[in-house]
Amino acid sequence: MSSFRRVATAATALAFAGALTAPAAHAATTPGGDLYLATAGAGALTPTGHDTYRLTLRDPAAELTAFTDRPARTSSSVPLRRFVSGWDEAGFAADPPNAALTIDGAPARHDTMIVELTHPQLTRSGALTLRARRVPGPASGSLAAFSRRADPRLPLTFGKAELFIDSGAAAVQPVRISVDVPAYKNVDVNFDPSDMTLTGGPLVWTTNAAGGLTVSANGIGVSAPAAMQGVLTGYTPAGADSISGTATIPDGATVTATVGNGRPIPITNGAFSIPLD
Incomplete structure (x- = not known):
């Protein structure tokens, strides 16, 4: 990833802290906020069907950053284990969240994908696995900024990556x-x-x-x-x-x-x- 794209990605992440659009009412039903940022040292996408994958994030950070919408517009930390165990309680089983997966160092045409996430699990080795389905078309809500960067394909194995998870407007x-x-x-x-x-x-x-x-x-x-x-x-x-x-x-x-x-x-x-x- 070029230095310009690294700065753009960082600026996008910071912008979410002050410009989220999901309703504040949903914040009470989620583990800690309206948008979550998970980071990992490496990962893989294993195809399971047409535009569907098993997403594996290896060496994930022990905490996610949770950004909360108005009026507070604050950021906080959410333990990864709590986020996974609270998936159903957050309403994500009934209304799976969309996310932007971005890969550091990948070519510009193969570094970002918008996906729908289900079935998160932590493996014995500490990796985070999810089922991911590519979402075609432009992203909405807190992920709209990623639309112009979204790609149809990503490398099947990759290094450092970020996963921006949008809790969505359908509370x-x-x-x-x-x-x-x-x-x-x-x-x-x-x-x-x-x-x-x-x-x-x-x-x-x-x-x-x-x-x-x-x-x-x-x-x-x-x-x-x-x-x-x-x-x-x-x-x-x-x-x-x-x-x-x-x-x-x-x-x-x-x-x-x-x-x-x-x-x-x-x-x-x-x-x-x-x-x-």
Whole structure:
């Protein structure tokens, strides 16, 4: 990379600290900010399909820099392990973030790519791996400055690199679904797909005997030969007015939804609609 392009990249990074465009409301749902900068000593892109890759960042920095939007417009550090473990809680599982991958020392026509990121993992060796899908067309939001530099291809192996991760404008709110089912009772809850997306499995589940649990992106089913209690996590769009759907909840069983830091709201038998403040 030429000295001019190095200065331009540094200037772009600094500009994000004072010129982010993502809504401030989303900052509360992310581990530390609205745009994140991860750096690595080396990396690789392993093709897995058309414009899809396994992105490996070796020797990543132990912390990311998080830039927060107005009114604070501050920067802070986020531990890499916390960022990875908080991926779902941040809403990135429901709404995968876009990122700009820039490679130091690569030719100007092969040094920047806009990608969508999913499934982050830290390996035993300490490398960060993600699934990356190239995003065609111009970037938007905090990554718009990279549009004129975006390339269709990058080297499959490379040295030092930066990954600018945009939390995006499509904010989501976490929702905790708590279920308490007596023995030999069946519960079914189906959410409107536009209102709720579940993570696909229980985060906490305790029972005295084996029970049946099915979880889809928009529904749960419980068949309990013994009393069961559990908590699952889902996400609802930040601009949603309500969470609606239909439920079969027998006497003695309870299901509640807690949006963000709000109070638990009972989900009722039959058609239900939970207003969001």
